[in-house]
Amino acid sequence: MDFQGREGEDALAEAVERVLAKIQAKYDESGIADKPFVIVKADAGTYGMGVMSVKSSDEVRGLNRKNRNKMAKVKEGLEVSEVIVQEGVIPMKP
Numbered sequence: 455m456d457f458q459g460r461e462g463e464d465a466l467a468e469a470v471e472r473v474l475a476k477i478q479a480k481y482d483e484s485g486i487a488d489k490p491f492v493i494v495k496a497d498a499g500t501y502g503m504g505v506m507s508v509k510s511s512d513e514v515r516g517l518n519r520k521n522r523n524k525m526a527k528v529k530e531g532l533e534v535s536e537v538i539v540q541e542g543v544i545p546m547k548p
Contacts, residue, residue, distance in 0.1 A: 458523065496536075
């Protein structure tokens with residue numbers, strides 16, 4: 455994954471789409487009305503950097519330069535080469 459060079463962007467968008475579809479199917483099965491989201495994060499220790507919340511694959515394809523730069527590097531200037539797409543968790547309502 456190269457955020458600045460936009461290499462791997464389509465593969466990431468497809469992965470986001472697949473995970474969102476699986477989550478939506480589970481939400482439908484469970485009667486959850488909320489819209490699913492995923493967390494895309496750097497695979498090598500993020501320290502809170504290189505993390506973004508995404509609700510559609512279009513958000514990955516439409517990253518502006520500022521957000522691409524934010525995702526491209528993590529702590530100590532290490533470049534991001536791999537990312538994890540993880541289900542976002544909706545907080546419980548009291």
